[in-house]
Amino acid sequence: MIDLERIRRDTPAAETAIFLDSAGSSLPPTPVVETAVAHLRREAVVGGYRAAIERKHDLAAVKTSIATLIGAQASDIALSDSATRAWSDFFYSIPLTAGDRILMCEVEYASNAIAALQRAAATGARVEIVPSDPTGQIDLLALEAMLDERVRIVSLVHAPTNGGLINPARAVADLAHRFGALVLLDACQSVGQIRVDVAELGVDALSATGRKWLRGPRGTGFLYLCPELSASLEPPALDLHSAQWIGESEYRLAPDVTRFEFWECDVAARLALGTAVDYLLDIGIDNAEEAISQRAEYLRTALRGLDGVSVHDLGDRRSGIVSFTVDDLAPTDVRDFLAAKGVTVTVSPRSSTLLDMTHRKLDAVVRASPHYFVTFAQLDEMVEALRTR
Numbered sequence: 001m002i003d004l005e006r007i008r009r010d011t012p013a014a015e016t017a018i019f020l021d022s023a024g025s026s027l028p029p030t031p032v033v034e035t036a037v038a039h040l041r042r043e044a045v046v047g048g049y050r051a052a053i054e055r056k057h058d059l060a061a062v063k064t065s066i067a068t069l070i071g072a073q074a075s076d077i078a079l080s081d082s083a084t085r086a087w088s089d090f091f092y093s094i095p096l097t098a099g100d101r102i103l104m105c106e107v108e109y110a111s112n113a114i115a116a117l118q119r120a121a122a123t124g125a126r127v128e129i130v131p132s133d134p135t136g137q138i139d140l141l142a143l144e145a146m147l148d149e150r151v152r153i154v155s156l157v158h159a160p161t162n163g164g165l166i167n168p169a170r171a172v173a174d175l176a177h178r179f180g181a182l183v184l185l186d187a188c189q190s191v192g193q194i195r196v197d198v199a200e201l202g203v204d205a206l207s208a209t210g211r212k213w214l215r216g217p218r219g220t221g222f223l224y225l226c227p228e229l230s231a232s233l234e235p236p237a238l239d240l241h242s243a244q245w246i247g248e249s250e251y252r253l254a255p256d257v258t259r260f261e262f263w264e265c266d267v268a269a270r271l272a273l274g275t276a277v278d279y280l281l282d283i284g285i286d287n288a289e290e291a292i293s294q295r296a297e298y299l300r301t302a303l304r305g306l307d308g309v310s311v312h313d314l315g316d317r318r319s320g321i322v323s324f325t326v327d328d329l330a331p332t333d334v335r336d337f338l339a340a341k342g343v344t345v346t347v348s349p350r351s352s353t354l355l356d357m358t359h360r361k362l363d364a365v366v367r368a369s370p371h372y373f374v375t376f377a378q379l380d381e382m383v384e385a386l387r388t389r
Contacts, residue, residue, distance in 0.1 A: 023369035062274035071197035098124030136314025165315020216276035
């Protein structure tokens with residue numbers, strides 16, 4: 001069980017407003033903010049280089065904390081500036097030739113799909129979509145029928161941005177590996193709100209962000225890469241951190257996942273990411289998952305009780321994202337109406353998950369994502385605001 005009183009003390013804004021956009025960019029707890037600000041102040045005194053050297057061991061500890069959270073080793077983690085960057089760096093490192101196949105799920109995120117289409121056009125590979133089953137999750141029977149030795153990579157969104165389902169990552173990995181395909185898990189919306197253990201999931205790579213459910217700063221993210229792949233892939237871009245210049249016309253790649261990192265980075269943000277992960281480890285991921293799930297289910301049930309409100313979440317297993325529409329208001333109008341009442345939600349447009357939203361004939365949905373620091377009374381206030389609209 002979480003210590004809600006302590007958590008809300010660490011989240012001052014949660015006392016003055018109803019924040020339901022942790023699937024976008026959550027409210028960082030005070031220790032995270034203090035970590036970032038303190039390092040920036042130190043940089044202002046001694047400069048960025050010396051300040052970074054002083055925190056060398058703390059920076060290394062960020063990877064250790066992330067590894068502890070997802071059941072990996074620190075040597076399996078590359079720090080990045082976003083989940084999209086981490087996903088793309090891995091995806092673009094996979095060799096592709098004409099006739100190779102890329103499988104993506106129907107709830108694929110737009111950035112991933114665009115990258116896949118670009119690479120397919122450049123290499124002669126093909127992008128193919130695995131349909132969803134009646135529950136909204138990836139159709140495992142369809143996936144099995146589509147797999148063959150030409151499939152190089154299966155991209156799976158663990159928890160889509162536009163609704164509350166969680167895809168069965170382990171089952172996808174088991175099927176893909178039977179045919180020698182790699183599995184890249186977009187865990188942007190799952191790390192920080194549910195238990196994610198890479199050994200249990202069996203995926204080859206995983207990308208995640210700091211700014212959502214981990215409650216870290218923007219401009220942070222990470223890539224997990226299984227050890228067997230670290231020394232066999234060459235990222236599409238390198239620098240003097242990811243490789244060494246060892247001769248006039250020769251360079252040597254870093255021997256591990258470090259080859260997916262660049263030297264220049266926001267040190268303050270990365271230190272703050274470490275603080276955010278440590279904060280979650282202190283709470284306990286199982287406690288956080290339980291609290292988030294309770295709030296999301298509570299909100300879904302309450303919204304279903306309102307006339308003219310439709311909840312659009314699918315899946316057998318649900319995430320902390322609650323998607324809905326209101327009959328007499330456009331999603332943007334609902335967002336703005338609630339903002340005027342002190343409630344922060346956002347809108348997920350069709351363009352972000354084009355195939356799924358088109359298939360379900362949805363132009364946009366309102367997205368509410370209550371983190372563990374939100375009270376049930378606040379959820380009641382949000383629902384009552386919609387009731388009296």
